[in-house]
Amino acid sequence: MSKLLVSTTVNGDAQEFLCDPGATLLEALREQLGLTGSKEGCGSGDCGACTVVLDGNMVCSCLVLAAEAEGRQVATIEGVAEGSMLHPVQQKFLEHGALQCGFCTPGFIVAAKALLDHNPAPSESEVRYWLAGNLCRCTGYDKIVRAVMDAAAQLRQERMPA
């Protein structure tokens, strides 16, 4: 079975990789590109640990074929911070102690950022339903929801005209 050459953009950088036709985007990110921040918790789209943004849409990268990334924009956890400057969602996760083991954290942060990119003022219910596709077994979600709400508030403040 011959491999496919895929040309794509990951976190703003042009990337090329070879993959099996059946390989998932998650496998390509982790194994071909060495971006292990996206995690595999289930491989069936149930846990959200592999969440990435593909052309502006939040997806489970374990349910996307690597070849589907051809010509498209992929945003992963590794691109959320700008250089060494953390995104407010990342900063608020730290300030609220919203991670314990940290394994689900990249998926939550990518998903939460995607929410705030669309909806700058989500209610608690909107945060909870948006994040319902991301499993966390450590925190009981309390501090995660608070961190996302707090990040939203900070982003709103930053975006207000001076």
Next chain:
Amino acid sequence: MNAPSDQKTFRLVGTRPIRPDGIEKVTGKAIYGPDFVAPGMLHGAVLRSPHPHARIRGIDTRRAEALAGVKAVVTGADFPGGAEGTVAGGETPTDLKYASIKCMARDKVFFEGHAVAAVAATSAAVAEEALKLIAVDYEVLPHVTDIEEALRPGGPILHDDVFTQGLAETPTTPSNASLRFAMTRGDAEQALGAAVEVYTGRFTLQPVHQGYIEPHACVASWQADGQGQIWCSTQGHFSVRAMTAGILGMSIASIRVMPLEIGGGFGGKTTVYLEPVAMLLSRKAGRPVRLAMQRGDIFRASGPAPGAVIDIRLGALADGTLSGADIEFKYNGGGLPGAYEVYSGVMSTLSCYRVPDANVVGWNVLTNMPTVHAYRAPGAPQTYFAVECAIDELARRLGIDPIDMRLRNVLRPGDTDGRGMTLGAIGYAETLEATKAHPHYAAPLGPNQGRGIACGSWGNYGGPSTAAVSLAEDGSILVTEGNPDIGGSRAAMAMMAAETLGIAYEKVRVTVADTSSIGYSMGTGGSRTTFATGMAVVQAAEAVIEIMKQRAAQMLGADAAGIEWRDGAAVLGEQRLSIAEIAAKSGMTGGPISAEAAIHPGGFLPGFGAHICDLEIDPETGHTTVVRYTALQDVGRAIHPDYVEGQIQGGAVQGIGWALNEAYVYDREGHLDNAGFLDYRMPVASDMPMIEAVMIEVPNPDHPYGVKGVGETPIVPPLAAVANAVRDATGLRIGDLPLSPDRIYARLQAAE
């Protein structure tokens, strides 16, 4: 021990600094079990039994070995025989014989998913292809997954060499009841006969999984001289070392285990499933080998917590005093003997109440499902579920407030617990008083809503820990310890070291060291790490202070006895030498400054929690929504409150999941029907309200900063708190978990 008084305030203890491993974990840089790559690494895969119970007549691996790219194949025949004895395994001691069989079946498979062979190949795809070429000749045997069916005469017996332990007379016929363990005090029958009210009931629980999101994964590398290295995520890398060495007949010092970041464990990562297999593959292949589980493998073949059948009779006097108890429980132990939950279950039952006359009997029952393994307060949530539901019923019958009922019976300082330990500074009554005073307890309920109260306790532990504290050349501080950080413990260690040394939190950096770089440390489990390893860190820091005082005395030409340690500096009258100044001159005053503490502390105290659950039931569907939840717990003193609250919140939600949704579902063929996160439904964010965690601080005088173990207690109360709330909302006492919509709906219909 320099125990702080209640009034003592601290510079750092009790504050909420950002954890030192935080940025790596929010940016995706942290390396977890499945992320590690070794140069030249091969990819392994495990062939697992499709049958829940079968004899292996033969395994033909020749076609797999002949496949291009396959570098090694192993089966049970490659494992050395004779592994025996027990090794420490976190919260539970592990029997090496059964640990070995759990890694790879020999002549029989005992559950669906039991490993029968493994392959290492140049790619994961080749390894998977090779598995299809392995021919296993099975003689399928009758199977049993239900506790009571497993005890029925004439049914399938799993092991013909397992005889019930703990009986007065040694049995002569093998049994699926591998263990009976009992605790008797006073005369339970007499006390129950004299009670004003006796609640009699039966409670059943299904097996539930720990549900960590990170799959088990490791890389093992064997060298031709008999040494080996393992990179894995585990709660206890020293246990991985001892178990792998014991199973494979290697010397312990020849194996070096590097702990990677761990993505949840909850007790489930205190054993080995993959590491000895990967090491054998590496020995055959001569290259490092990665093995990892898929989610389905994790459900089918790694330890859930035992399901249970519990019969209880609990008696009370008119004033609410619990006078007598007779409790017999049977835990579903899974395919292999050695589960510890019956012991801890018996010792945990009634562990927070006086009950002078009690008879508690536990049985471990072997069935064709995965061998159970520790899950957060192993063995305790099941029996507490029965006891706390029974107390709720007795309080109703006697017309006593459920918190008052518990206050009447709860242990106080000086009382003895179920393990026979006399307890010192416990805050059970303080926690219950705070529960009663909490606004939640008096808040009005809406239509179709109910409120439940329940308590829970866990004994906690100390255990062996080693920690080293050393000065860098500029006076910054390195703490080296041996406990994987599963929920913020690096932060707690840095805070305790900095508090002791009198310096800034950021001046201390903590490393979780591999098995060859720090002395033995029992795993991160048993709610012991912040207590015991924290104590080792504090003692090592105190020893470093003593060395620095001597060095300062040399530098000042004074007697060390006259030097005080104050705010991170050696002080003699008006003269002051900072850590940086002492470090800078250390080459001239005797060399590097470093100290290690290797301890096995007693003085641990149990945890106690009281939870209030409000829920609403949709009468048309039986669906339950938790609308408000408050969890109060005696935490000793919280070092980093965020991570103490986090333990309470996370444990509560795991318990709520156990109560409402989670269960192993087997079909008639003994196959797990819900081996994935879609069908094994753990709570998600939209299922839960905020979980209010209330820390009751009754410091432990035997810990330098008052620490009590925190992690396990919070999963104990929720099962009954939820069930008691369902009782309150519907009038129905449902003793079978999970309280799923179909079960509640059927009971509502039957009651109409």
